[in-house]
Amino acid sequence: MSWISDYQYEWHERLAMKIMRSGGYIPRHIAFVMDGNRRYAKSQHLRCIEGHSHGFDKMAKTLRWCLDIGIKEVTTFAFSIENFKRSDDEVNGLLDLAREKFRDLINDEPKLNEYSIRIMVIGNINLLPEDLQKLIAKAMIITEHNDKLFLNIAFSYTSRDEITQSVETILKLGDELKPEDINERLIEECLYTRHSPPPDLIFRTSGETRISDFMMWQLSTTVIYFTNILWPEITLWNFLSGIFAYQRASIRLESFKRQKRLEHAQQAKNCNYYSERIQHFLRTLDSYRKNVLLSLSTSN
Known part of the structure; x- marks a missing residue:
């Protein structure tokens, strides 16, 4: 199945999408915690990996909905570092499914370019098998110039590890930095999400009311929406319910977000963020990350 579904809308679904687009704020960036694949498999008497496969199919439909409603960036929590603690059969099955889907993505390059979708994998991919690292790198390289929808796939990811990796990046590449350069803003710029705005909405399925x-780091202005539906069972109406919840919250939230943006800009000014020394470090960081991907994607 393609990463982008050719979802066929009923007339009333098209009407609902149109009303939602015209009725209020649409989140620029939405993040999905796609929970409930294993419980879905159990409820349908399927093998565990089949539940995850159904979950991927539903992600393809959800991306279609995001494109059509006007969302610019999507982040999906696909595989946590904590998932390595599951049984060998499930972990190996998930990694095999990832290999299959990234190969499909690479073969589906014309469609991704047609919709101008850029793939970013955020996470500690060094923990993954080398062949999967290469597939991930190639998927990121072949879509790097697309700019209509940014799809971030959190794979081999936890937030604590992301923050730890940020600090390690400063230690590794920051020889020219001074002690006063190392602050909250610099750590933020070394996260995997360096070029992404914070999520406007996090959408978690399966009834779990936690962040996992x-x-x-990124959630200070984020609306969090929980629903009891299992991820493979999510419908357009569940999706729109989350968008509506965000629109209701945005009435109160927009002034707070504007204030946070002003504080962020003032923080950058106060900490000398725009100095040539720090900007050189950030250019070095971007170049280093790009070279790692190029090396992986072209290796045999």
């Missing part, structure tokens, strides 16, 4: 170590 997902994007904890």
Whole structure:
């Protein structure tokens, strides 16, 4: 199945999408915690990996909905570092499914370019098998110039590890930095999400009301929406319910978000963020990350 579904809308679904687009704020960036695949498999008497496969199919439909309603960036929590603690059969099954889907993505390059979708994998991919690292790198390289929808896949990810990796990046590449350069803003710029705005909405399925170590640094202005539906069973109406919840919250939230943006800009000014020394470090960081991907994607 393609990463982008050719979802066929009923007339009343098209009407609902139109009303939602015209009725209020649409989140620029939405993040999904796609929970409930294993419980879905159990309820349908399926093997565990089949539940995850159904979950991927539903992600393809959800991306279609996001494109059509005007969302610009999507982040999905696909595989936590904590998932390595599951049984060998399930972990190996998940990694095999990832291999299959990233190969499909690479083969589906024309469609991704048609919709101008850029793939970013955020996470500690060094923990993954080398062949999967290469597939991930190639998927990121072949879509790097697309700019209509940014799809971030959190794979081999936890927020604590992301923050730890940020600090390690400063230690590794920051030889020219001074002690006063190292602050909250610089750590933030070294996260995997360096070029992404914070999520406007986090949408979690399956009835669990927790964050599960997902994007904890980025959530200070995020609306969090929980629903009891299992991820493979999510419908357009569940999706629109989450968008509506965000629109209701945005009435109160927009002034707070504007204030946070002003504080963020003032913080950058106060900490000398725009100095040539720090900007050189950030250019070095971007170049280093790009070279790692190029090396992986072209290796045999």
